[in-house]
Amino acid sequence: MTDSTSPDSNGLPAGxxxxxxxxxxxxxxxxxxxxxxxxxxxxxxxDMVLAAPLIGQQMQRAAEGQSIGQTVLRAIEAIRRxxxxxxxxxxxxxxxxxxxxxxxxxHSEAVALELQQxxxxxAVAVYQAIRRAGAGGLGRAPQHDIRQAPPEDLLxxxxxxxxxxxxxxxxxTAFADxxxxxxxxxxxxxxxxxxxxxxxxxxxxxxxARWPDSLIQRKCGPEVAQNVSARAQRIVEQFTPGxxxxxxxxxxxxxxxxxxxxxxxxxxxxDLVAAGLFVLLRRGSIPLPLRWLV
Numbered sequence: 001m002t003d004s005t006s007p008d009s010n011g012l013p014a015g016x017x018x019x020x021x022x023x024x025x026x027x028x029x030x031x032x033x034x035x036x037x038x039x040x041x042x043x044x045x046x047d048m049v050l051a052a053p054l055i056g057q058q059m060q061r062a063a064e065g066q067s068i069g070q071t072v073l074r075a076i077e078a079i080r081r082x083x084x085x086x087x088x089x090x091x092x093x094x095x096x097x098x099x100x101x102x103x104x105x106x107h108s109e110a111v112a113l114e115l116q117q118x119x120x121x122x123a124v125a126v127y128q129a130i131r132r133a134g135a136g137g138l139g140r141a142p143q144h145d146i147r148q149a150p151p152e153d154l155l156x157x158x159x160x161x162x163x164x165x166x167x168x169x170x171x172x173t174a175f176a177d178x179x180x181x182x183x184x185x186x187x188x189x190x191x192x193x194x195x196x197x198x199x200x201x202x203x204x205x206x207x208x209a210r211w212p213d214s215l216i217q218r219k220c221g222p223e224v225a226q227n228v229s230a231r232a233q234r235i236v237e238q239f240t241p242g243x244x245x246x247x248x249x250x251x252x253x254x255x256x257x258x259x260x261x262x263x264x265x266x267x268x269x270x271d272l273v274a275a276g277l278f279v280l281l282r283r284g285s286i287p288l289p290l291r292w293l294v
Contacts, residue, residue: 011103011281011282013063014063014282015057015060016060016281018055018059018060018095018278019053020052020277021091021095022051022052022274023049025273026045026052028197028200028204029197030204030273031251031253031254032254032257032258032266033265033267033270034048040262040265041261043087047083047085047087050083051087051088054075055075055079055092055095058071058074058075059095062100063099063100063102067121067125068100068118068126069121069122069125069126069129070125071092071096071099072096073126073132075092076130076132076133079092080133086133086134089129089130090167090215090267090271091270091274093167093171094167094178094275095275097111097171098111098275099278101114103284107179108175108179108180111174115155115174116155120152120153123150123153123154123157126150127150159171164217165214166214166272170275178276179279182203182207182273182275183276183280185206185207185276186199186277186280187280187285189202189203190286195292196286196292197292197293198241198242201250203273204266204269207269207272207273208232208266208269209230209233209237213228213229213266213268215265215268216264216266219263219264220264228266231253234249235253
């Protein structure tokens with residue numbers, strides 16, 4: 001499949017859209033995540049930014065026909081080689097199917113067709129990539145455990161994991177959350193007079209309020225994940241971006257999320273934001289040049 005960005009379109013090619021989506025997501029000061037004002041002990045903002053072009057390169061190759069499995073594996077291998085950390089596993093898993101689609105087919109039905117074309121080689125490559133990334137909090141699964149031999153059908157494994165992992169849920173539901181919730185919410189917030197950064201942060205909080213983060217749930221348990229969602233929900237229901245009280249509440253949430261050695265990092269929610277940004281950048285729905293702040 002070739003990248004079909006037309007000359008008169010404002011949408012970005014797949015590789016550039018992936019790179020920009022990763023940089024925008026990492027740069028926005030989302031509570032509990034790495035950003036340019038806050039590193040983790042074992043991961044920095046520079047790690048995130050330097051990984052972005054590595055991801056973009058493989059997503060461009062996906063747009064030109066590279067399989068989903070090989071795109072995921074080669075992106076993760078490049079990140080491990082040059083960055084040495086698991087910066088973007090969830091994001092890579094989400095972007096790989098999306099990157100194979102031209103702009104005009106960036107919708108759930110087209111993704112479903114792409115996912116149905118995956119074969120056992122894709123399963124082997126994705127399992128290898130997940131192991132290579134060394135993702136945290138995976139635990140043991142009764143079916144399709146990542147430590148076992150990969151299944152013939154990757155979608156079977158994703159369906160089995162869908163209830164405990166929202167990235168896997170996207171594969172099981174043809175990216176319904178991304179297209180039905182994340183993209184519209186991002187688009188709505190980007191149309192407000194906030195600038196790109198506040199729109200990303202607020203979307204992230206809205207998603208966190210809506211769905212307990214599955215990375216937090218795996219690492220810390222469902223009670224902690226629900227508590228984080230409740231804290232985010234209070235912010236989005238009671239405060240508005242731009243007000244001093246809003247930023248005070250966001251800072252309080254950020255402190256709570258970081259206070260346990262960043263175990264409460266809402267990493268899956270950040271991955272979903274990156275996927276939404278990719279779709280909007282591909283479609284040309286984010287006006288350029290960017291207004292990062294008002």
